[in-house]
Amino acid sequence: MNQRGVDLTGATLEGRYRVESVLARGGMSVVYRGVDTRLERPVAIKVMDHRFSADRTFVERFVREARAAARLHHPAIVSVHDQGVDHSPTEDHVFLVMELVDGGTLRELLRQDGELPVPLALSVLEPVLSALGAAHGAGMVHRDVKPENILIGPNDAVKVADFGLVRAVSDAKLTSDSTILGTVAYLSPEQVETGVTDSRGDVYSAGIVLYEMLTGRPPYTGDSPLSVAYRHVNSDVPPPSEAVPGIPPALDELVLRATSRDPARRPADATAFRDELLRVRDALGVRRVPVPVPTAVWTPPPTTSTATPSSDGGAPPSPDGPPTERIPVTPPAGQHTQPGPPPPPHPGPAGGGPIGPQGTRALSRDEYASGQYGRPHGAEHAGHPTAPPTPPGGQRRGPVQDPYSTQRRRSRRSFVIWMAIVTVLALVIGVTAWWFGSGRWTSVPDLRGMSHADAVAALEEADLVPSLDHQFHDSVELGQVFDTGPEGGAEALRGSRVRVLVSKGLPVVPEVAVGISLDEANELVEDARLTPVRDEGLDQFSEEIAAGDVLGLDPEAGTEMAIGGEVRVVLSKGPPPVPVPDVTGQTRDEAVDTLTSAGFEPDVREEFAEGVEAGRVIRTSPDPGTEMLLGEDNRVEVVVSNAVQVPDVTGRRVDEARRDLEDADFAVEVDSWFGEERGRVFGQSPPGGAWVEPGSTVTLNNFPIF
Structure with a gap:
């Protein structure tokens, strides 16, 4: 029996x-x-x-997300085989059946x-980015994205787990605008501030994972999850080489790009991040090596306290041990936690030190915004906390203070708080007056002659939004x-378009197609x-x-001309004339x-x-050699004898x-000397x-015979 069901x-x-x-x-x-x-087969x-299974809305959306995840077919993604609901007399069990990866996790x-x-x-990171790229596509x-959700199996297998589940949880309204959902050590700044993220949020988390591997x-670490979230929003991730000297500068730059607080400066998605990773690897001459399956799995001591769980698919413990690593969270003033076992040591290269919260959790954005966890206590550098460690038993001990000293500290703290409030109010009033006075307006810079990249930068610096319009020009260079x-020089509202x-x-x-x-040309x-013109x-x-269709242009394609220059369109006159x-x-x-x-x-x-013999051609019209266009009238008159x-x-008689x-159609006349036709x-x-005309008269000379 577990504590939840x-x-x-x-x-x-x-x-x-x-x-x-x-497993977990x-x-x-x-x-x-x-x-x-x-x-x-094992699954x-x-x-x-x-x-969650009792919430009908969640179940329906979970089913849709499971189907979406099942459509992802990639060798580095844990496959989803089936989904169902098992009905029992006591409660329903909503479940997913997935590929079983024997091995361990990156954690x-x-x-x-x-x-x-x-x-x-x-x-390790290359197949992870390949899997995330398939999902983003x-x-x-x-x-x-975190080490707990990166599974490592035999035969050099690296797979990403838990696609779609967190999206289903947020869609089921288990979180809201006042809740931060995720694993704080890997959350992108926009996910902390707004709860909204896209593929670039996964890129940020993958960049944090790369930092941690290096x-x-x-x-970032801290005394509470929200203090870690604060660091993500307000601090730039330091180069890995500051923690481990000797890391190549190209890798430093890759990590800093992926973990930029501005999403626009990160690679657009995991595929773009992977392309940059491969370029860096080729430039450094680093070859791909086999990924070893973890052999030593840390098992936390058993506990009955309410430990903060990790996200689904978190680091799988041994079958009999508790599933997730417990991270100590500093509660708000006036609240106390039950003492429990200390967190496991982190066997990092520097030895010791907390590694920050690892579990998927819902944190209050109201507390974050109020500054209750506004700054990590005692963490002046990532991974190097200066706060004293918590001894076994869960409570810190320090020197006992007398009441006078305690009251003096409280008065000083109250004075500082009230001074801070007055300063903030003055600042707000000043900024508001400035904004409603001249602060809303800015001067449009003179951009003529600049390159479009410099012009965009100048407008952004003036708090204006550039709207580029590319047009031809006779005298200004491309x-x-x-x-x-x-x-340039005009006044415009900040944030307006120029x-x-x-x-x-x-x-x-x-270019025109022959x-x-x-009309198309x-x-x-x-x-x-x-300007198109016709010149027959x-x-x-x-x-x-065919006649009337386009043969080409004059001048030919690719020729530069002034705006409005005349381009003659050359048409086909059809087949050439044929001589008779x-x-x-x-x-x-x-x-014929x-x-x-x-x-x-x-x-x-x-x-x-x-x-001319009968049946022979006397002449033609047009005369032989005359050229004629073969069209609708191709007649040639042929005169035959x-x-x-x-x-x-x-x-003869x-x-x-x-x-x-x-009988041959001739007319006959007889010329007889004696008027007789005998003879x-x-x-x-x-x-x-x-050769004579048909019907011609033939005169016969008769010599009579008596």
Whole structure:
């Protein structure tokens, strides 16, 4: 039986998942080693605390987050196999079934070895960032990156656990704007101040983890969780080399970028952080090394007090020991905690010293804002607290003070507090008067001639917001500012936008695709701040591009011109003209085939031509060699001879000759000496074999025979 609910060891959830030993206990769940009896494989089973499983809204949102986490498929992410609700007579158990990683956590490796060598630290962080990058690409934010959630298994396996659970808790309204949710030693400043974070919050936490691997301890410690949170918001993380001399400056710079208090100065997400990590590793010539599985696991002594739990997936203890490391928290004045066992020593390289709160917890933002835990007590340098250690038994002892000294200290403290209040009120009144007087206004700097980067910096320094507008300019070089709105020297409200006109240099003739329409080409030219014009004299014939489509521009693409310069658009005139073939003397069929093959449409008519054989081409119109554009009218008139050949009837009887000539459509006249048509033909006109018009008259000379 644990302090928050029933111990499920030995139970079977949904008739499938057999619960075995406890792996870890957290503030929101208990993680068990289990067996999927259907597939006969070992699994890790995370069972939600009964306080949350009784909340229907939380269960519904937890199911949605579990499904989202299950969609993440990455070798460095602990896989989610199943999710369900086991109904029992006493209460419902909401659970997740996950991949079981036999080994330990990065926390145990740090307890075992202290600070890690640079190659090992980078070899651990690279797969962690790869996993977080996959989650960021899927629109998810881990929000609780810490050594306890980085699992190390055999075969060089490094995996990130607990995706989506913290998001489900916050969505279920278990926290609010007045609550800080997370592990204070790794919280980003924006998560402390507003509770809102994105992928850059995970980058900050990963940067803190890298600092801790390099130095053996986190950068900030304190007497209370809120004092550590204060340090994250108000102090810059120191370079790791200050704690461990010899760390390369490139790694110092990488840690400082990742842990910048300004999210905009950090890498945009874990993928960008990983890219920078790989560049630094290559520059330093550091090779990837195997990651050892932790062999020594610290087990805290048993306790019955209300220890602050770590986050889900925290450092797994031995099955029989308490699950999480206890961190001493200094309560507000007037409250006392039950004495309990001291925290375990931290085997860092410097030996001893607290490492700061490690558990996922909900802290009061009201207390943080009030300054109750405004400054870490006695922690003048990260990881080097100066407060005296707490002896076993949980209470500090010091010299006994007499009542007079005690009262004197109280009076002095009251005087200091009242002086501070008066000073703050005066400051508030002064700042308010200044703000409502001249403080709201600032002068717009003169940015003309500056580079756009310098202009942005100058505006930000003047508490103004730059709005860049890139435009072409005939005389101002590329990237330089040529005007602002309002103009330089004008007064503007702090935080207002200033339009900054940045030169794009001279316009450039754009690239146009061959074959686009004239309207499309004109639009591209106009978008480049140039003027399109038509010059039909530049149009060209093209076998491939249809008439009226664009062949190109003059001048050619890439040419710099003044704003409004004229660019001539060259169009296609379609296929070039084709000359009419010479078919004179060819037969009718030959001429038709020749013209048709050349793309023309022959129009044949007959005409008599003396001396030209019937069926032969006399001429064409247009004449041979004339060039014609093949379009809608491709007709060529073909004139063919219709001459007929006069038969030779000399020596034949007149009546036979007449009959044959008339059958051939000739008219016949007989010229007889004696007026008789008897006899034989001794002459004819036209002579036999002559080519004449159809229907021509043939005169026969008759010599009578008596």
